[in-house]
Amino acid sequence: MAKDKKAAPQQRTEKKEKAVVSYESKALEAPSTKPRGERWAVAHVYSSKNDTIITLTDMTGAETIALGSGGMMVNTDSQEGGAYAAMQAAYKVAAEAKEKGITNINIE
Numbered sequence: 239m240a241k242d243k244k245a246a247p248q249q250r251t252e253k254k255e256k257a258v259v260s261y262e263s264k265a266l267e268a269p270s271t272k273p274r275g276e277r278w279a280v281a282h283v284y285s286s287k288n289d290t291i292i293t294l295t296d297m298t299g300a301e302t303i304a305l306g307s308g309g310m311m312v313n314t315d316s317q318e319g320g321a322y323a324a325m326q327a328a329y330k331v332a333a334e335a336k337e338k339g340i341t342n343i344n345i346e
Contacts, residue, residue, distance in 0.1 A: 261326065261329040261330040261332075261333045262326075262329045267336075275341075276341050276342055277339050277340050277341050277342070278297050278340070278341075278342045278343070278344065279294050279295065279296060279297070279303055279335060279340045279342070279343050279344070280294070280295050280296070280297060280299060280343070280344050280345075280346055281293070281294050281331070281343050281344070281345045281346065282294075282295065282299075282346055283345065283346070285324070286319070287319055288318055288319045289307055289308050289309055289318045289319055290307060290308045290318075290319070290323065290324035290327060291305075291306075291307045291308075291327075292304075292305070292306045292307070292324075292327050292328055292331045293305050294331050294334070294335055294340070294343070297344075303334070303335065303338055303340065304330070304331045304334035304335055304338075305331070306326075306327035306328065306330040306331040306334075307327055308320065308323030308324050308326075308327055309323070310327065310330070311323045311326035311327050311330070312326075
């Protein structure tokens, strides 16, 4: 009887790779919407030996528009304080600012 039953075909389980998002290309491309005039934001940059945190807020500082840190961009703790992680965090914040129509940034 065991030979009469057909064995179900085994399906391969493929590992899904983590998608790599390049914020650099998004930050450098031109905005797709027409300009609506000047919109200002304030970029607060905190840099330490271990991490870099960039927060983009409105002019009053009450509402956060975008947030990026070195720890969000790299996988290992030892790379959080590096220049590459800070650069990727800046590209991420710039891409989000362009999406939301921010045209000018004051850096504090």
